Amino acid sequence: MNGNKGVKIIAAVLAAFLMVLSVPAVQPAQASTLSQLQKKQSELKQKKAQVDAQIKNLKNDKTKKQQYKDALTSQISTVEEQIDNLNDQIADLNSDIKEKENQIAQKQKNIDTNLAKLKDRLYAIYLTGDASTLEVVLNAKSVMDLADKAEVLQAITQHDTDLINQLKDEMKSVSDQKAEIEKQRAAVAESRKQYDQKQSELTGYIKEANSALAGIAADQSAAEAQSRELAKQEDEASKAVDAWFAQYYASKGSGTSGSGGYISKGNFTWPVPSCTRLSSPYGPRDGGFHKGVDISRSGIYGAAIVAADSGKVIQAGYGNYGTGYGGYGNVVAIDHGGGYSTLYGHMSRVAVSKGQQVTKGQVIGYVGSTGQSSGPHCHFEIRVNGVAKNPMNWFTK
Incomplete structure (x- = not known):
């Protein structure tokens, strides 16, 4: 019907x-x-x-x-x-x-x-x-x-x-x-x-x-209820990631071991070379707060995701609830040194492993729709000392 x-x-x-x-x-x-x-x-x-x-x-x-x-x-x-x-x-x-x-x-x-x-x-x-x-x-x-x-x-x-x-x-x-x-x-x-x-x-x-x-x-109220529930789950996932990064930086101290000795100057490359379209920006969303940007377009599934800068992989794999990355599906996080770190969520699959040293522009995974996701896209975050910032502060469109 x-x-x-x-x-x-x-x-x-x-x-x-x-x-x-x-x-x-x-x-x-x-x-x-x-x-x-x-x-x-x-x-x-x-x-x-x-x-x-x-x-x-x-x-x-x-x-x-x-x-x-x-x-x-x-x-x-x-x-x-x-x-x-x-x-x-x-x-x-x-x-x-x-x-x-x-x-x-x-x-x-x-x-x-x-x-x-x-x-x-x-x-x-x-x-x-x-x-x-x-x-x-x-x-x-x-x-x-x-x-x-x-x-x-x-x-x-x-x-x-x-x-x-x-x-x-x-x-x-x-x-x-x-x-x-x-x-x-x-x-x-x-x-x-x-x-x-x-x-x-x-x-x-x-x-x-x-x-x-x-x-x-x-009816519309059912759809709105579904949207609110999804936003709630995303907000919970976001808070869990905040807590994980806070704990990580608290235990790491001021050294550069977490990044493998590399110290970023904040010069990042775009994480999805084949797509620059944002389907959801950084900021308030559905009663919560979106702490990154969603990168998506038609036919993006399987597109390569690259490391925005060199550094050490501190998280790679499926983000189950309780790990600090619940809701993000297949996710990768990289410590770039200098207080900078990046996160890439909802991958179809991950191409790196935790503890691996990566170089700027290296393929680290592929766009997917795993975890709490409404369709294929890459959720991308830039964090400074664990605090999420607007990624577009580092890029011009």
């Missing part, structure tokens, strides 16, 4: 109840005959039966909508897994291409060196002239001297032959590897095409799921 039909049914239900409430009070028997009262009673019974049927249909329809929404949620999860898989394939192919390019570079270096040796050898033969070998033979002082010199000539000739064969083999190997790279680049292009198709599918499923979810809410 679409939204308009649902609204009509609800309106019919309300109208029916209003009709029930608006029926005049039953007058004493002398004002109305018994037959009239019985007729009215029958009419009301029939009307109630109609309303009950409408309520039942509406209830059944809601159940179907919930099942439909659950099916969409499952499908979204499946498509997200497909996107993650394609991301892994692309990363592996790119890594293999890079490795082969390094091998080619080394082989090309060997080819250049051996080619230079061969050129020098040929140049030496050219300078000595064609008679050089004959002169060696004629100038031999004895048979033993001739045998020795012939062996030397054979060794030189064999060396030249081996050098030429080695060059041929290496050049063929380079040619084969270049052909393999082209195949892998074609595979990357095909994976990218599938990736884009899956992103389009995911966007469509998310829109359908949001539409179904909107249809489930019986």
Whole structure:
């Protein structure tokens, strides 16, 4: 049932109840005959039966909508897994291409060196002239001297032959590897095409799921209650993170061990290079306070998230309630030294581990919708001595 039909049914239900409430009070028997009262009673019974049927249909329809929404949620999860898989394939192919390019570079270096040796050898033969070998033979002082010199000539000739064969083999190997790279680049292009198709599918499923979810809410107050509950959970998660950072900085002291010795100067790079759109800014939100910014756009699921600055990973993994990061799903926090730290929430998966040293711009995870999240996005925070600040104070749009 679409939204308009649902609204009509609800309106019919309300109208029916209003009709029930608006029926005049039953007058004493002398004002109305018994037959009239019985007729009215029958009419009301029939009307109630109609309303009950409408309520039942509406209830059944809601159940179907919930099942439909659950099916969409499952499908979204499946498509997200497909996107993650394609991301892994692309990363592996790119890594293999890079490795082969390094091998080619080394082989090309060997080819250049051996080619230079061969050129020098040929140049030496050219300078000595064609008679050089004959002169060696004629100038031999004895048979033993001739045998020795012939062996030397054979060794030189064999060396030249081996050098030429080695060059041929290496050049063929380079040619084969270049052909393999082209195949892998074609595979990357095909994976990218599938990736884009899956992103389009995911966007469509998310829109359908949001539409179904909107249809489930019986009225505006239910939706508002749901929003308030989500805001409450987000606020609780935010307070837990505040407490965790306060405890962390209290135990850390003034040293730089927490950042691995690195001291940030507050020069940050944007955490999601492929997207600069903010879906939710820093500041008051739904009765709470949003202590970071949400970065999102259509098709962002699976996009790379990078470290805003160098430093040491102090949290990486799923933020269960009680860990200080409940509600943030897959989350990474980095101590950059100098009092600076950053947090990245709701990742589809994490690409670093706690205690790992990372460099500015290094991939640390991928955009997802884990934890208390209404859709794929990256929740990004910048903190100074554990206190959340507006990240946009460090960036210009």
